Amino acid sequence: QAHMVESGGGSVQPGGSLRLSCAASGRVFGDRAVAWYRQTPERQREFVAVIASSGSINYAESVKGRFTISRDNAENTVYLQMNNLSPEDTAIYYCNFFPRAVWGPWGQGTQVTVSS
Numbered sequence: 001q002a003h004m005v006e007s008g009g010g011s012v013q014p015g016g017s018l019r020l021s022c023a024a025s026g027r028v029f030g031d032r033a034v035a036w037y038r039q040t041p042e043r044q045r046e047f048v049a050v051i052a053s054s055g056s057i058n059y060a061e062s063v064k065g066r067f068t069i070s071r072d073n074a075e076n077t078v079y080l081q082m083n084n085l086s087p088e089d090t091a092i093y094y095c096n097f098f099p100r101a102v103w104g105p106w107g108q109g110t111q112v113t114v115s116s
Contacts, residue, residue, distance in 0.1 A: 002029075002104045004095050009110030012085055020080040020110055022095030029053070029071065034078045035098035036069060038091035039109075049080060050098045062088070085114045 008020040022034065035050035049059045049069040057069055068081040078095060092109040 002097070004104065004107035006093060006095055006107050006110040009093060009112045011113040011115070013116050014086055014114055016085050016114070017081070017083045018085065018112060020082065020093055020095075020112075022078040022080075024076055028076050029073060029078065032102070033098040034071065034095060036078075036080045036093060036095050038089075038093045038112075040091045043091075045094070048093070051078060082112070085112070087114045090114050 002024040005023045005025065006020060008018060010018055012018060020036070022036070031053040033050055033052040036048040037045050038048050039045040047060055048063055049057065049067055051057050051069045051071050059067060059069070066082065066084045069078065070081070071078045080093070082089065090113050092111050094106055094109040096103050096106060
């Protein structure tokens with residue numbers, strides 16, 4: 001069973017950028033869709049972006065035009081490039097398979113903090 005490892009989070013000022021990485025051990029992403037999710041104490045875990053094995057992509061409305069999801073199957077890694085970050089993007093970011101019915105175990109996530 002895949003074990004997700006997220007990395008790349010940090011603290012940035014509004015308007016800044018970060019690039020998150022999601023690596024899976026125990027199972028290659030292969031033909032599975034992989035998504036990014038985020039969670040704060042005030043909000044339930046919410047969908048951010050998904051990329052299918054075909055390369056088809058979908059984003060949450062709140063991040064369209066600012067975030068870019070990509071995948072490198074050879075490296076078994078999925079990325080999330082986040083630009084023009086705002087304080088509302090502050091959250092712990094997680095990756096997992098998509099949709100919910102095929103979720104595997106959750107990793108530790110990576111903290112993203114946007115503040116001035």
